[in-house]
Each structure stands twice: as structure tokens, then as C-alpha cells.
Amino acid sequence: EARLEMKSLWGEFNDLGTEMIVTKAGRRMFPTFQVKVFGLDAESDYILMMDFVPVDDKRYRYAFHTSSWSVAGKADAAMPPRIHRHPDSPAKGGHWMKQIVSFDKLKLTNNLLDDNGHIILNSMHRFQPRFHVILVDNSADSDKRAEENFKTFVFEETKFTAVTAYQNHRITQLKIQSNPFAKGFRDCDQDECAMDVLGSYSSSSSTIPSSARPRSHHRPS
Amino acid sequence: EARLEMKSLWGEFNDLGTEMIVTKAGRRMFPTFQVKVFGLDAESDYILMMDFVPVDDKRYRYAFHTSSWSVAGKADAAMPPRIHRHPDSPAKGGHWMKQIVSFDKLKLTNNLLDDNGHIILNSMHRFQPRFHVILVDNSADSDKRAEENFKTFVFEETKFTAVTAYQNHRITQLKIQSNPFAKGFRDCDQDECAMDVLGSYSSSSSTIPSSARPRSHHRPS
DNA sequence: TTCTTGTCACCTAGGTGTTAATAT
């Protein structure tokens, strides 16, 4: 009834230990959480939303010399829980099913006082995104069906560690290789410039040959 | 119950004879059609939409030597009529009233075969934008109230001539001065660079002094 | 002639990781 998009990309990140940046102003997730939904009633209204639950009660630390995460103690005080409602909500089942549902407006922050409605997360803690589909039921006895009208989907491969700066260098490289907005940091020395991981997430059609494009601030010589 | 935003800017354009570009791919309007709505029921659903009706049955021509429009004959065959539904529709009255409703996604085209849902208009013809507010009424006898549930607003100062290229140079200059996206064509020779007409439509905060900014392709020497 | 089309430099708007400085 809900299928995660970009599943193989999520899998690549998850194998390395996904990290998501949190900033004061709010940072989007990459990969973006996107799903295809099925089996809704085309004519009924649904609200689609996401939230994030702690994977455990621990705080983590990254050891650069061993390139690995380890437990650094008990979790810090939980952040005020927030829910991200997909901006199209409420909308008919037909609307949700006719195309991929993308949560690309969702942003993560570490700012306790955030008033932009972003998701607040503790840095150096692990989280599991959850996806909820709620049927809007205005009938008198709707409370009787509260259970069946509320469905939650969890995709294990989307769990991640919130960070203020990337820890695992291989995560950084995979982000650079697969996120179109990080194209400026790519190594394009080999011919034809490295394509996006797994084919084409960006519809890039740069006319400029990679050899002609100068690079400056990255890759210290 | 509906107030046109940027009324004075619309007035300036209208005094000169507003022109709107139509292209094959679709072109936004400038000024953007924006309204503030009042008096809706906060809890009811409404659909907001726009359409465009011919001002008359004439085709026009612009005489550059006299800087004036004249009738060039009877109107060409009418374009297939289209309606632009505001993308937030349907939404509660509370949603529509809490902020300015902006039709900035609306695009005008002269392509008869357009399949992007854009508004199709005949170039060199005059049009009057209309704004409609429809109450979503699911009751059994809703047809009895069809009249009162459907309200149309017309703002005379938003009428315009569709063109494929600007005719009146003063329209071009006013567009350049007031549209943030045309900033590259502004004359900024006098000190502090000309501000946007009527104050601040763009929240521009260019740090670069105008004198240091080169201009190349426009203003042939 | 008159009107339309496609390409272009120049913008707005905002999403990237980097880096140096700062905080804890």
C-alpha cells in the first residue's frame, strides 16, 4: 500500500550508515523521502504526514581513526516532537496515487526554538522516519474506525544519524555523487564526468565539458 | 469580498496600456494577479480560479511612429477556452483568507496545442482577467444555490493586450523597472540604482554597488 | 511589413559541502 522510492539509493546510504545534516535554518533530507501509495479510495480525502522517532535511547560519537560509530552515553533530553504534514493535504486518494508523493519540503533542524514548523532533532542521535496515511472520516461514529483509518509505514533503510557536519567521509562522497545540488564538489576527471549514482536523478544536461570547468575551493592540492 | 493587490502598479500599467507576453512554452503574467479575499466561511471548502474573456471582437495593431494601438480588423477565431484553478484548491475559507492569494503559477501561451494546462490567448487581442470563488456545496439541493455559491470578480485595471513581443516601449521600461527578474536590464547609472517602482516588490539586497556591475548585451552604445 | 520563434546573458531563489572561526 506504500512503496519507498529510490530504494536502492537509500540502501547504499544505509549500508554506510546514513547521516542527515541538521542546521539552525533547517536542512532538507537527501535522499528525499518519496513514496508511491496504492489502494486508497480515489474519492476520499486523506492526510499524509511524516514524523521521526528515536531509534534508541543513546547518544553517538564517531571515531575518525576507526571510521566507526560508538555509543557516547544516554540520549539527551528529547526534542519537542513535531509532525510534518504533506503540503497537499488534505487531498483525494486519486491525487495521492496519480504520482509519487515527495516530502521535499520537509526540513530538519536542531533549533529548539524553531518557529518555521521544521522537524527538530538531536544531533548525534539516531532516528527512524515514519510515514502516516490518515483517512479523513467525518461520520458520527468515526472514532470507532480511528484504528483502521490511520496507517503507518516504516522503511528500515531510511533510518539515519542526525549530524551538524558529516562524520563518515564515504557518506559525504555518496551525497556529492548523488545529489544534483552538490555537483560542484564532484571529481569529474575521468571522461564524460561521473554520472549520477544509479543513472539519472538529475536531468542534468551540462553542455560544458568537465575538462573546461575550473574547480577551486575543494580538493586542496 | 475580494481586493486586488498591487492596485497602483496595475494602474500604472493600465494607464500605458498593459501588454502581456505569450509564448509557446507559457509566460507568467507581470504584474502577478494577486487578491486578498474576505468574508468566506472559515470552515467551508472553496475553489478559486481565473479565466480570461475577450474585451471585444477586434484584432489590434501597434503603430510605432504614433506610439498607439489601432484596430486591425475583426478578431481571429477564439482560442479553446481554459480555466486556471488555483493549485491550493480546494481549501478552507480560513486558508484563503489568512494570506494573499497569488496566481503566480498561471502562464499564458499562444500554442493551440498546449498540453500543460496553460491559458491559451490570441496575440494582438485584448483580454479581461476574471477571478472566481466557488463554494464547494455537497448538499442534495446544491443546484438551488448554484448562483449564490459562485462569485465572480472583475478588476478593470487588469485588462491587457496579449503580444508575442512588447510593442509600447514604455510598457517594456515599466516591466524592467518593476519586475525583479528583469533587473539585468535596468539602467542603474544614477546613484543608488533606481529602486523598484513604488517601493519594494523584490526584497533585493544586492551588496554589489551598481557602479561596479558591468552591463554588456543591452543598451547598444 | 508585421509578427513570431528560439537562443542568450542576466537575473531571482534557494539547495550543496567546504572552511575557518567559535563554542562547549
Added chain:
DNA sequence: ATATTAACACCTAGGTGACAAGAA
């Protein structure tokens, strides 16, 4: 030491009128 912040160059994505070439 470790973690966070803010400024920055470099991107994507797309909205401007100018201009030259083409069409009617």
C-alpha cells in the same frame, strides 16, 4: 577534543527582455 555555526563558492531551477532569424 569535539561539536556547532556562519560565510562562501558552486550548483540547480527557472523567470526576464534583447536580439537575430524566420514566417506569414
